[in-house]
Each structure stands twice: as structure tokens, then as C-alpha cells.
């Protein structure tokens with residue numbers, strides 16, 4: 001190759017590299033100097049984003065929520081399970097040990113009769129199957145606890161009606177037990193299952209109660225039917241269910257006043273709410289909300305409410321605030337109906353469907 005040709009090639013290469021550098025610099029400057037956004041266009045986009053992402057909340061994934069709630073249950077109820085395991089783990093199970101087991105169960109609000117029966121069966125099984133092996137003893141305890149908690153109850157919420165009617169869920173209980181919170185949480189869970197839900201604020205005695213319910217509804221994009229303050233609770237319940245039928249809702253959740261079970265007039269009114277609603281559609285579920293921290297008092301409430309309305313399921317709230325999880329067993333015995341949900345905190349997703357095996361495993365931390 002001649003020298004002049006070589007010079008030409010080198011010069012050409014230099015020119016190409018320089019050109020590349022200049023073009024690169026230009027492109028990068030251009031991308032940095034984008035014109036400011038047109039305010040009108042920006043506003044339109046903002047509006048679209050607002051429309052696409054309304055402030056309505058989506059409940060937490062059920063799976064994640066259950067794992068979190070199980071950990072919380074284990075934290076509050078662990079002492080019951082660990083207490084029983086510690087006694088069963090001893091070398092000898094003498095009378096004193098069995099008395100301690102009895103005391104532990106009674107202290108956890110299991111109730112006298114279920115405690116006696118439970119101890120009877122556990123003693124017999126451990127005598128036959130041997131209590132020496134702690135792993136075996138724990139398995140027997142787990143098995144018997146699951147049995148006493150009742151694995152055969154149908155614990156599903158009847159949230160849909162027959163013949164094209166909506167499911168009508170009436171939520172009852174004494175003031176402060178967590179009724180409104182429960183209605184709100186169930187609404188969230190149903191919305192997460194893509195069900196259409198309507199709320200009925202049949203607690204017309206306190207405007208604050210209807211406001212609280214409506215706020216729950218608004219958070220998950222659910223409408224609340226309200227009546228005038230001091231108005232007839234039965235007609236609010238009726239109106240909500242009527243609208244639910246006319247507009248094809250899947251479920252109508254009716255929050256009722258926290259009438260004191262000692263006041264006969266108020267209890268009669270609760271019976272009337274149910275009767276009036278049933279003129280147009282069957283009530284598919286009556287959930288009685290009981291505060292787990294109230295012990296015997298909760299059981300008395302359960303008895304009185306079940307005389308006025310046919311309770312079909314129990315919601316045991318505030319189980320996070322007590323180690324007395326045995327109330328699950330006692331209240332089911334008292335009413336013969338299952339605990340369907342447990343409340344394990346004040347958060348929006350802190351209501352869990354009750355599952356006996358999960359419950360016992362949380363007690364025993366297995």
C-alpha cells in the first residue's frame with residue numbers, strides 16, 4: 001500500500017471517529033433538553049392516572065394475611081399450648097399434673113364441661129398409647145384439641161342467596177365488641193373476591209356508627225344505605241335489602257345497633273329487624289360478634305342473642321388481646337354454632353376465617 005493511500009485511510013478513520021463524537025454529543029444534549037411538558041397535556045394525564053388509580057383500597061392477599069395472623073395468634077395463645085406441653089413433657093403424669101392441666105384449660109376459658117371431657121379422653125388415650133414419648137404425646141394432644149375445637153363444623157359464610165336473591169348477612173352483638181369493624185372487614189374480603197356488596201346501617205341510634213360504616217364502605221368502594229338518625233332500624237334493613245335485590249347485588253351486609261342484651265325492648269327491636277327484612281328475602285347468615293376478652297360475660301350475651309335471632313355463626317374479636325383462646329370451644333358449646341371468623345387486631349385486614357387445625361397448630365406452635 002502506498003504512503004498516500006495509507007494517509008488517506010487514516011484521515012478517513014479520524015474523520016469518521018470525530019463525526020461519531022459530534023453526533024453523540026448532539027443526541028445526548030437533545031435528550032437532556034426536552035421541552036417542558038405542555039401544562040394542558042400534563043393535566044389530562046394526571047386526570048387519567050387519577051381515574052385509573054382511585055383511592056379505593058384493595059385488601060391484602062388472603063395468603064399473606066393468614067400467615068401474618070397465624071403468627072399473631074401464636075403470640076397471643078402460645079402460653080396455653082406451651083403450658084399444656086410443658087406439663088405433658090414431665091416424666092410422670094400424676095394427679096397433680098392432671099390438676100394443672102385442668103387449671104390451665106379453665107384459665108383459658110375452655111369451660112368446665114368441655115375441660116372435663118377433654119381431660120377424660122386425653123388421659124385414656126395417653127394411658128393406652130403411652131405418654132413417655134414427648135413427640136407422641138404432643139401428637140395426641142394436637143389431635144384431641146382439634147377434635148374439641150370441632151373440625152366438622154361448616155364455617156363458610158353464606159354470602160349469596162338462593163333464587164337470584166342477594167345473600168343477607170345480619171351482624172349483631174353488644175356495643176364495642178367490634179360489629180362495625182367486622183362488617184367493614186367482611187365487605188373488604190368479599191370485594192377482594194369480586195363480589196358486589198351493599199351495606200345497611202341499621203344502627204340508627206348513633207349517627208357516628210353509620211358514619212363509621214360508611215367510611216369503611218367508601219374505602220373499598222361499597223355503598224351504604226342509611227336512614228335518618230333515630231329512625232326505624234328495621235326499615236333501613238328492609239330498604240338496604242330491597243335495593244340489593246333490585247340492583248342485583250351479591251351480598252347485603254346489615255350492621256345493627258349494639259343493643260344491650262339486658263334491655264328487653266331493644267332486643268325485641270333486633271328481632272323485628274330480622275322479621276321485617278325476611279318479608280322480602282331470607283337472611284342467609286346471622287353473625288354474632290363477641291369480644292374474646294369478656295369471658296363469661298361474652299357467653300351470657302351469646303345465650304341472650306341466640307334467643308332473639310337464630311345465630312348461625314360467631315365472630316370472636318380481640319383474640320389478640322387475650323390468652324384465653326379456649327373461649328372458642330366454650331362459645332361453640334354454648335350456642336351449638338361455629339366460630340366463623342376471629343379478629344386478631346385493629347387493622348383493616350385483621351379478620352381471619354377460623355380454621356381449627358390452624359388454630360391448634362398456632363397454640364402448639366407446630
Ligand code: GDP
Pocket residue numbers: 173174175176177178179180181182258316317318319320321342343344345346350
Ligand atoms: P361496635 O360498637 O360493636 O360496632 O364496635 P366497633 O366496630 O366500633 O369496634 C370497637 C373497637 O374494637 C374499635 O376500636 C375496634 O378497632 C376494636 N376492635 C375490633 N375488632 C378488634 C380485634 O380483633 N382486635 C382488637 N385489638 N381490636 C378490635
